Amino acid sequence: MPFTSWRFATFFLLLSPCVWLVYGFFSNNLGANPVETLTHQTGKWAFICLLLSLAITPARQLTGVKKLMLLRRMVGLYAFFYATLHFLVYWVFDQSLSVAYLWEDISDRPYITLGFLGWLFLLPLAITSTQNWRKRLGKRWLTLHKLAYAVGLLALFHYIWLIRADYREVVPYALALCALLGYRLFRWLKTPQRAA
C-alpha cells in the first residue's frame, strides 16, 4: 500500500469515533445520559490521539520507518480536535455556554483547571502545526512542541481526579503515558552531549 493510502486510512480511522458519536446523538443511541457519553468519549479519544502522537517518534526510532513522521501532525491535530469537542460539549451542555459558570468551575474544581490548561497548551501546538510556522520557528518549534508531554500529564491527572472510586479504567492510559515519557527520559539520559 502506498503511503498516501496509509494517511487516508489514518484520517478516516481517527474520524470514525466522531462520526459514530454524531450519528449516535441524532439517532438517540448514546444511552440514558447522552451528554455524559459525548463528554467521556471525546475526552477518551483526545487522550488516545495524544498518546498515539507521542508514540510516533519512538515508533520511527525503533522501526526505522521514517515516513511514520508524516502521520504525526495529523494525529496531533486529531488530539486537538477531540479535546476541543470535549471542551465544547462541556461548555455548551454543562455550563450553558456561560462564561461565568465556566470560570467558576475552572477556578473551583482542580480537575477542571487541569483539563482546561491541557486544552490551552494544545492551542499553540495546533496553530504552529503548519510547515510555514515550523520553518519560521526553526529550533524553537521542537522546544515548543515538547508541551505535548505536559498535556499528557495534565490529561492523566484530569482523568484520575474525576474518578469516584474505581481506578481500574485509567491504568492503561497511565501505563502508556509512563512508557512514552519513560522512553524519552531514557534516551535523554543516554545522550552524551547533554553533559556539555
Next chain:
Amino acid sequence: MARNPHIIQLPRWAIPENQVTDERLFLNRRKFLTQSTLVATAAYLPMLASAKVGDLADRLSGATKTVSHNEKLTRFEDVSGYNNFYELGTDKGDPAANAEALRTDPWSISVEGECQNPGKLTFEDLIAGQTMEERIYKLRCVEAWSMIIPWSGFPLASLLKKFQPTSDAKYVSFETLYDKSRPLPGQRRNVIDWPYREGLRMDEAMHPLTFVAVGLYGKPIPNQNGAPLRLVVPWKYGFKSIKSIVKIKFTRDQPQTSWNMLAPQEYGFYSNVNPEVDHPRWSQKRERRIGELFRVRTEMLNGYAPEVAELYKGMDLQKYF
C-alpha cells in the same frame, strides 16, 4: 383565615396523581407501560417463578397513587438501565447487565440493636400488612443528574414501628448483602469496604417522606434498582437510598456510612441535597434530568425543604453536609 377543622389537610406531596398530571402525559404513560410489557416481562422472568411475587405484583398495581412532582417521568429504560449499584459493577450499565447475579428469593432481613422486637424476618413477613402506595419522587445523584421516578412501597416509619425502637435508638443503620463466599460481581474487588452501609438519624427515618420501595413503575423493583427492597430518602443524594437491604440496626451513636468512610471530606453523614455545598468534583448548583440535554437549577433539599427543613433547624449545613 382559620383552617376548617373538618377538612383533613393533606401534606403537599400527597395529592392524587390525576389532579396534577396532565391527562395527555398520564395516558402516554399508560401507553408506554403497555408497550414496555415485553421488556419488563423479560426482566422479571426469573421472578415469575415465585407465586409470592405474583401477590406482590397484584398489590402494587392496586397501590394508592400519591405524587410529589408534576414533572415528566423518567423513562423506565433509563431508570432501570442507568444505575450506580457498585455491588453489580461500577459502570452505570453494569447493574442491569449483571442483575441476575443478585438472588432475591428467598430474602430475609435481620433487625438488631436498640429495639424491643429484634429478630430475623422474611421479605414476605416484612411487607405483610403494609398498605402499598405509589409515590413519584425526584432522585438526585451526587454526580449532578436526576430522575423523576414512580416508586411503590410504604413509609419506613410504618416498618420501623413494628420493631418498637427504644428511647436509646438515636440512629438507624442499614446494610446491603455481602456474602464473602459468594460475592456479587462488583464485590470481588475492594472498590468500597463491603458491605455497603448507610444510616439515618431517627427523626429522619421516621419522617413521612422516608420510603421503603418494593416496586418501580407499578411492578416489583428490578434487581439493579435494589430488589427486593430499598430505601428512598428523596431530599438526600441518591447514594443515601441504600439498595437491597439485609440488615436494619437501631443504634445510640451515629453509624458509619460507606461513602463517608471512603472519602469523608467529600461525602458527609447527612448528604442532604444542597446547592450551596459543592462536591469537590461536581458543582451542586445545577443538575441534569436524565432525558434532557441542558441542566436545571437544583433546589434546596431537592425541593422537599417545606417538608423537611425543620429537621435541620439550627444546624450549620456547611459543617453537617
